[in-house]
Amino acid sequence: MQLITQKNIKLQNMMKVFQEIYRQGSVSRQVLSAKTDISLMTVGKIVDQLLRYDLAYEEKEDTSKVGRKGNVVSLAPDHRTIVLLDLERHNFKLGILQMDLKIKGELYQHTYDHQKSYEDNLRNAVTHFLHNWLNDSLDGVIGVGVCVPGPYYEKGDRVLDSRIPELSTAKLKQTLSPLFPGQILYIDEDVKCSVRFDGGLALQADNIFYAIIGEGVGSAIFYDGRVLGSAYSYAGEIGQMYTKSGKMIEEAVGIGGLRRLFTEPDGSVPSFQEVAQRYKNDPRLIAYIEQAIPELALLFANVTWLLDPEIIIVETHYTKLDPLFIDKLREAFEALLLPRRGDFMPKILPSTEDIRTACYKGAGLAIIERFLDDMD
Numbered sequence: 374m375q376l377i378t379q380k381n382i383k384l385q386n387m388m389k390v391f392q393e394i395y396r397q398g399s400v401s402r403q404v405l406s407a408k409t410d411i412s413l414m415t416v417g418k419i420v421d422q423l424l425r426y427d428l429a430y431e432e433k434e435d436t437s438k439v440g441r442k443g444n445v446v447s448l449a450p451d452h453r454t455i456v457l458l459d460l461e462r463h464n465f466k467l468g469i470l471q472m473d474l475k476i477k478g479e480l481y482q483h484t485y486d487h488q489k490s491y492e493d494n495l496r497n498a499v500t501h502f503l504h505n506w507l508n509d510s511l512d513g514v515i516g517v518g519v520c521v522p523g524p525y526y527e528k529g530d531r532v533l534d535s536r537i538p539e540l541s542t543a544k545l546k547q548t549l550s551p552l553f554p555g556q557i558l559y560i561d562e563d564v565k566c567s568v569r570f571d572g573g574l575a576l577q578a579d580n581i582f583y584a585i586i587g588e589g590v591g592s593a594i595f596y597d598g599r600v601l602g603s604a605y606s607y608a609g610e611i612g613q614m615y616t617k618s619g620k621m622i623e624e625a626v627g628i629g630g631l632r633r634l635f636t637e638p639d640g641s642v643p644s645f646q647e648v649a650q651r652y653k654n655d656p657r658l659i660a661y662i663e664q665a666i667p668e669l670a671l672l673f674a675n676v677t678w679l680l681d682p683e684i685i686i687v688e689t690h691y692t693k694l695d696p697l698f699i700d701k702l703r704e705a706f707e708a709l710l711l712p713r714r715g716d717f718m719p720k721i722l723p724s725t726e727d728i729r730t731a732c733y734k735g736a737g738l739a740i741i742e743r744f745l746d747d748m749d
Contacts (some may be wrong), residue, residue: 386409386419390405391745392573393409394446396574402416405420406625420446422748424446427513428449429448430536436456448473450471451471451477451513454457454469454515455469455736455741456468456517457519457520457737460520460537460550461522465482467483467498467506468481469501470518474733476733481501490539491540495543495545495549499551506722511553514556515741516740516744517549517553517731518559519559519561519736520566520733520735521535521540521560521563522540523535524579526605531544533607534610536588536589557747559739559740567585567593567732569595569687569736570738575726575731576684578595578684578721580680580684581682581684581686582676583685584686584688586691588629589623590626591611592611594609594682596680612627626668648696662691662694670708673685673702674706684722685722686720686722686723687721688727688731
């Protein structure tokens with residue numbers, strides 16, 4: 374439980390102001406005060422700090438307008454930056470995130486060398502990236518965000534149950550810290566990074582359940598304005614829960630199960646893109662998606678009684694196969710819960726961004742929050 378202190382309140386106010394500038398693009402101090410419900414004096418002090426640390430800049434309003442001209446505040450995109458590592462695949466990616474939470478330029482994709490350890494691949498990729506993208510300098514960098522495909526257990530410095538075996542044994546913090554001396558290092562599961570963005574910034578809701586139905590099935594819990602942690606970082610691992618048939622959720626509704634339906638005679642399994650192109654109208658595909666809907670509806674009904682979220686966000690490629698997938702899921706969910714909950718129903722919504730983009734922005738927000746917390 375986080376104690377309420379003057380420092381915590383100050384940080385919350387700073388994040389509110391930063392996030393409102395992000396949402397508005399350009400905004401006056403007066404409007405910031407009104408939107409955040411923070412006094413104009415406090416907003417002024419926060420803006421002055423953002424200016425001093427090159428996170429924002431201030432300029433006169435549009436001079437074509439009649440009347441007195443005030444100043445408007447905007448985020449300074451690339452005076453300060455964040456290094457991103459996306460470890461979703463063996464051939465992981467690195468990039469630079471600006472303060473407006475946009476990727477600067479293109480992502481660099483590392484070609485994984487299976488003759489070397491995961492740690493050596495990381496070292497080689499980061500060294501190459503720093504030399505070619507940042508000229509071997511971390512000037513202006515405020516931190517490093519790392520998105521991983523599985524729960525990250527910080528005490529043991531390892532990713533749990535990753536689909537990449539080598540990643541499950543790699544010591545990420547131990548490997549990366551010497552490469553980024555003095556930098557804030559944030560490592561977390563991609564779905565937890567995503568709910569940080571969707572909950573805290575895009576939807577501005579305090580209690581959200583975020584589910585991704587992809588190759589695997591995972592989720593994260595945004596509770597009382599924070600990403601919910603747990604003893605061993607497994608909170609939200611709905612893919613490991615069981616259906617009525619005795620299958621794990623991941624086996625029953627995951628895209629991996631769908632792909633395996635179309636295994637070739639030589640044992641190869643087509644990609645999701647190949648399945649979508651070649652089998653979109655195949656009865657097996659249609660039946661798989663149709664059986665997934667009641668399973669997910671029941672799962673989300675149980676989640677609702679357990680966590681009581683305002684919003685359930687669903688990120689899935691199934692919408693590419695059936696544009697009405699979310700609507701059908703919502704209908705099945707409401708059929709289970711409406712008779713008992715009436716008006717007190719969470720909304721089921723599609724994600725505001727694809728999970729990779731939301732993940733990058735969420736990791737960026739976490740770094741920015743820690744950077745603001747360290748400000749004098």
